[in-house]
Amino acid sequence: YPPSPGASNQPASTPTPTPTATPGVYPDGISLNEYMPDPASDWNGDGAADQDDEYIELHNAGDAAVDLSGWRLDDMDDGRARSFLFGPDGSPPYTLPTGATIPAHGFLLVFRSESGIALNNDGDWVRLLRPDGVVVEATEYGSSRDDEAYSKTADGGDQWTRSYPPSPGASNQPASTPTPT
Numbered sequence: 001y002p003p004s005p006g007a008s009n010q011p012a013s014t015p016t017p018t019p020t021a022t023p024g025v026y027p028d029g030i031s032l033n034e035y036m037p038d039p040a041s042d043w044n045g046d047g048a049a050d051q052d053d054e055y056i057e058l059h060n061a062g063d064a065a066v067d068l069s070g071w072r073l074d075d076m077d078d079g080r081a082r083s084f085l086f087g088p089d090g091s092p093p094y095t096l097p098t099g100a101t102i103p104a105h106g107f108l109l110v111f112r113s114e115s116g117i118a119l120n121n122d123g124d125w126v127r128l129l130r131p132d133g134v135v136v137e138a139t140e141y142g143s144s145r146d147d148e149a150y151s152k153t154a155d156g157g158d159q160w161t162r163s164y165p166p167s168p169g170a171s172n173q174p175a176s177t178p179t180p181t
Contacts, residue, residue, distance in 0.1 A: 001003040026130050030155050032119035032137050033107065035126050036166055037074060038120035040146035043168055044085070044111045052113035055168050056126060061156035069098045070131035075124050077115050092119045093129070109169040119144075126150075 024093045036043060039053035046052065056073055060066050076090030094115035102108040112118065119126065125170060127138040139160060141150055149166035166173050 021037045026132075027060075027062055029065045029156065030066060030071075030102070030116075030128070030136060031059050031152075032126055032128050032139060033059035033155055034059045034149050034151045034167065034172060035119060036147070036149045036168070037124065037141065037146065038144040038146055038151065041166075043166065044113060045111070051118070052111060054112040054117075054119050056110050056115070056119075057104060057168055058108040058110075058128065059152070059156045060104060060106055060108075063104050065103045065106075068096045068100045068102055068108065071096045072129040072131075073098075073115055073117055074127040074129060075119060076127075079157075085149050090125070094118070107169050107171075 002010075034055075034057040036053070036055050039051070039055075040045055041053065042049045043053040043055060058068070072093045072095050073095040075088065081108055094110070094117055096108075096110075096159055100108065110117075121144050122145050123142045123144075125134070125140050125141070129135045130136055139150070144150075147166060148162050149164065149168075150162055151164040151172040153164075153172070154172050163175065164172050167173060
């Protein structure tokens with residue numbers, strides 16, 4: 001028994017192993033799908049066409065709904081050295097709140113009014129990060145035009161286009177061409 005002056009004698013306690021953190025298991029198939037850096041229309045439905053109508057859309061290619069609590073959206077990696085020397089260039093990362101879910105084969109739309117992420121009209125980055133900080137996807141764009149969305153040519157795919165009409169919260173589709181009469 002270990003010394004116990006002024007207390008009753010007790011056998012030595014057996015140390016319990018400290019649980020070690022195991023890396024999280026994150027779903028595949030979550031990706032950036034569309035974003036609008038230079039809105040000229042009221043995309044968020046608040047009655048005003050302004051900067052808060054900028055949006056980033058995510059897509060879930062999987063067969064089950066996914067909880068994205070703790071995932072982050074960001075516009076640029078403000079590395080410590082760069083931020084220290086020149087000041088931050090991007091918006092602070094936005095952490096998706098508890099309960100943020102994306103349905104199977106569905107979309108999650110995040111407006112600037114919620115995220116605070118400012119997508120620069122003269123070019124910027126759009127990034128999706130897991131809760132552990134790993135970048136799932138990042139894309140860079142140049143200058144933008146009023147109401148011109150950057151869209152995946154196929155939902156969840158890897159090719160981007162600026163020729164599709166904006167479709168916030170819905171599947172990306174090429175512009176329809178009128179049929180001759």
